[in-house]
């Protein structure tokens with residue numbers, strides 16, 4: 001991967017919220033209308049992630065023809081959306097509401113329509129209100145040792161949801 005994103009080497013460890021659903025359980029959608037994970041989002045991605053060890057969240061997704069950008073390959077904006085969401089879902093381990101401030105995507109390989117992607121989001125650590133997270137997308141058919149097709153990093157900032165969404169929540 002050739003990203004220039006810098007992960008600080010002095011991150012504080014992130015701690016799992018004891019009240020979060022157990023490892024192996026589904027990550028609950030944070031908003032039923034969310035384009036990434038909401039079950040009620042018409043035309044949404046409907047990601048279903050499961051909590052894993054080491055502050056990870058994992059999901060699989062088939063690259064449908066409606067996700068096409070270049071001929072026969074996924075649109076880069078869809079990859080960005082998947083990455084934003086998968087890191088957001090991994091952050092649910094922490095029991096905080098954190099919104100994306102920075103999203104960095106390394107598109108390493110073209111991803112053909114029809115690929116089943118395995119997406120793994122992971123919390124790396126914290127720095128005050130910032131949560132640093134990472135994500136990788138693999139060809140699920142390529143086996144456990146395959147290199148990622150794309151990878152990303154994000155900085156999320158913990159907010160008070162009542163104040164942050166006060167003006168926009170329906």
Ligand SMILES: CCCCCCCCCCCCCC(=O)SCCNC(=O)CCNC(=O)[C@H](O)C(C)(C)COP(=O)(O)OP(=O)(O)OC[C@H]1O[C@@H](n2cnc3c(N)ncnc32)[C@H](O)[C@@H]1OP(=O)(O)O
Pocket residue numbers: 030031084085088089097098099100101102127128129130155157159161
């Ligand atoms: C109740 C249920 C609700 C559920 C909702 C769940 C949502 C989850 C969704 C999940 C999935 C989908 C996710 C989505 O799609 S979330 C949707 C996309 N994101 C947004 O809409 C966020 C828009 N931006 C903002 O609201 C503000 O800018 C935020 C809140 C991010 C910061 O403004 P705020 O005034 O509050 O904070 P601050 O300025 O004091 O900064 C605080 C710290 O952050 C650092 N910093 C800030 N910006 C940057 C930057 N660009 N690069 C590097 N660092 C940055 C800053 O240096 C400082 O660090 P330090 O000084 O400590 O070192």
